[in-house]
Amino acid sequence: MRPHRAFVESIQPQVELVGREAHHLLDVLRAREGDWLTVFDGKGLEGRARVLQTEPGWVRLQVEETWPASKEPPQPITLYVALLKGDHLAEVARAATELGASQIVPILTQHCVVRELSEAKRQRLERIVLEAAKQCERAVVPKVQPVLQLKLIPPVEQGFVAQPRTQALLHEHFDPSKPTALLTGPEGGLGEAEVQFLQARGFTPVTLGPRILRAETAPVALLSLVTAAFGL
Known part of the structure; x- marks a missing residue:
């Protein structure tokens, strides 16, 4: 199964999700503490992250590694x-x-x-x-x-x-x-x-x-x- 994907404004060693992203991850995808997922910042950077902590409407992630986008056209x-x-x-x-x-x-x-x-x-x-x-x-x-x-x-x-x-x-x-x-x-x-x-x-x-x-x-x-x- 493909890993879940979550959008974050900026990829840092630890990131927090709130609002739509947290709701989608917790209530739709049913992610739990310890689960792994892919995060991306919408500007060309991706990373592998683990769910550290969850509360209703809030998720904390630990980003373990990052890499640049590899599926983009060579020119905009x-x-x-x-x-x-x-x-x-x-x-x-x-x-x-x-x-x-x-x-x-x-x-x-x-x-x-x-x-x-x-x-x-x-x-x-x-x-x-x-x-x-x-x-x-x-x-x-x-x-x-x-x-x-x-x-x-x-x-x-x-x-x-x-x-x-x-x-x-x-x-x-x-x-x-x-x-x-x-x-x-x-x-x-x-x-x-x-x-x-x-x-x-x-x-x-x-x-x-x-x-x-x-x-x-x-x-x-x-x-x-x-x-x-x-x-x-």
Whole structure:
């Protein structure tokens, strides 16, 4: 059985868990004094820890050894994803965590049906990516940024935007030595002027294949192409 995983803000010789992490460890996973588990700080460090002491809503751990993350892409991946209807943004955030995104930036575009993301919903996305990081055994938890207007996206060293009816293939332009920015549009797609703006910012339009993908599928497909190009 895989060891339980717990998130800690900072890995020290002894760490304490309270709140959600303590509740999950004690009441869901039924951990007891003497049990071993893996701790991670969300920034790339993991460790092996033993449960020293427990009380309701509180756990003290002894960290015996630590090691750096070994399952991360060699360069950071930023995913810009348009605001989506329903709970689709949560689905994308979960999959993006599993596929190695370093940060997730919801963006507001011309054709977005949803026009805002409340702070409560953004914090829910943070909880979702944390749980996804535990499940897929990542030591890095992607940052979920506040909503950004597309016109405020900064220039990128290497970027790719998913565009239907485009012939360019990602692997033909991909440089694994550079940080990568990815962008996908909303249900109504990106406007022509938006694509031109992104090209001026360093994004290359690329195809995701001959079929039109749903707005929540496109980010996953685009990320998969990058992880494959990294050889992961």
